[in-house]
Amino acid sequence: MRTGIIVFPGTWSDRDCAHAVGEILGQKTRYVDHREERLDDLDLVILPGGFSYGDYLRCGAIARFAPVMDAVTDFANRGGLVLGICNGFQILQEARLLPGALLRNASCEFRCEWVNLRVEQSESAFTLDSRPGQVLRIPISHGEGNFFADPQTLEAIERNGQVVFRYCAQDGRVTAESNPNGSLSNIAGIANARGNVVGMMPHPERACEDLLGGTDGLAVFRSAIHALARVAA
Amino acid sequence: MTYRAEVYVTLKPVVNDPAGLTIKGGLRALGFDSVTDVRAGKYLVVTLEADDEDQARSRVEEMARQLLANAVIEDYRIELQPVAEPVAALSPSRSGAGGVGT
Numbered sequence: 001m002r003t004g005i006i007v008f009p010g011t012w013s014d015r016d017c018a019h020a021v022g023e024i025l026g027q028k029t030r031y032v033d034h035r036e037e038r039l040d041d042l043d044l045v046i047l048p049g050g051f052s053y054g055d056y057l058r059c060g061a062i063a064r065f066a067p068v069m070d071a072v073t074d075f076a077n078r079g080g081l082v083l084g085i086c087n088g089f090q091i092l093q094e095a096r097l098l099p100g101a102l103l104r105n106a107s108c109e110f111r112c113e114w115v116n117l118r119v120e121q122s123e124s125a126f127t128l129d130s131r132p133g134q135v136l137r138i139p140i141s142h143g144e145g146n147f148f149a150d151p152q153t154l155e156a157i158e159r160n161g162q163v164v165f166r167y168c169a170q171d172g173r174v175t176a177e178s179n180p181n182g183s184l185s186n187i188a189g190i191a192n193a194r195g196n197v198v199g200m201m202p203h204p205e206r207a208c209e210d211l212l213g214g215t216d217g218l219a220v221f222r223s224a225i226h227a228l229a230r231v232a233a
Numbered sequence: 234m235t236y237r238a239e240v241y242v243t244l245k246p247v248v249n250d251p252a253g254l255t256i257k258g259g260l261r262a263l264g265f266d267s268v269t270d271v272r273a274g275k276y277l278v279v280t281l282e283a284d285d286e287d288q289a290r291s292r293v294e295e296m297a298r299q300l301l302a303n304a305v306i307e308d309y310r311i312e313l314q315p316v317a318e319p320v321a322a323l324s325p326s327r328s329g330a331g332g333v334g335t
Binding site for chain 1: 244247248249252255275277300301303305306
């Protein structure tokens with residue numbers, strides 16, 4: 001799997017993603033500068049977390065106009081696998097590759113902590129290796145991860161099975177207490193209708209080694225490897 | 234012609250505003266018991282050149298749609314006014330009379 005990791009001014013989780021996919025999973029990775037215009041050599045594009053362009057105006061609002069985003073849109077429309085993590089999720093929404101928006105956390109606090117995620121469906125390219133109902137323990141680190149969509153959009157993404165992850169208790173129950181940011185319906189990650197583009201607020205790249213407290217994040221990246229193998233087969 | 238556009242970007246009424254709620258809590262803690270709601274937003278001032286007011290307005294509308302506001306969660310309002318000629322550009326006699334332009 002050839003993975004491109006997009007680096008905008010202010011991206012901060014690019015090296016963590018390269019470490020997880022390149023060092024731990026042994027896949028080919030390269031950093032993609034925000035001014036690049038071609039992604040033809042890639043199977044997977046990751047938009048990592050951070051504070052692109054200082055989060056000025058709105059998170060992801062300026063990054064959306066970076067030259068590389070036209071290429072990301074083409075890549076996604078051709079069925080290429082795209083994963084937006086945290087700020088990357090915000091950018092994908094600003095680019096209208098994913099529905100909804102991410103508001104300031106209901107607590108108005110930056111939350112940096114481990115959360116439990118219930119896998120809602122295993123058809124997306126990033127959950128093939130998980131089973132519905134499985135609970136993954138992965139950390140979050142954000143101030144604006146409060147998922148919002150208007151009622152019609154929310155109903156549509158629920159009906160289409162586009163909700164990929166929900167914040168939950170350790171036993172998988174979706175509760176108000178387990179929602180760290182006020183997200184509607186505890187939504188932590190969603191896919192586009194086709195399932196090749198996924199955005200999630202939690203950081204799977206920070207949960208890939210026992211040394212860091214857990215390895216549940218590996219399932220997200222391994223799923224992409226298997227999704228590509230399935231297409232090739 | 235130079236125009237000054239004031240752009241007010243606010244969260245749609247149906248969107249929860251945690252910052253506004255927190256500010257409201259602060260005001261009430263200070264004893265402003267009469268406060269029933271606070272909504273926080275963004276205020277941008279865009280100075281631009283345009284042939285006339287219609288053109289200036291349509292350009293700023295386009296800016297708001299494409300970048301300044303996110304239609305999923307935000308509304309915007311634009312207030313536009315021409316910028317008076319700078320004092321230095323006026324004739325000496327007029328600037329001597331107080332420098333008031335148009």
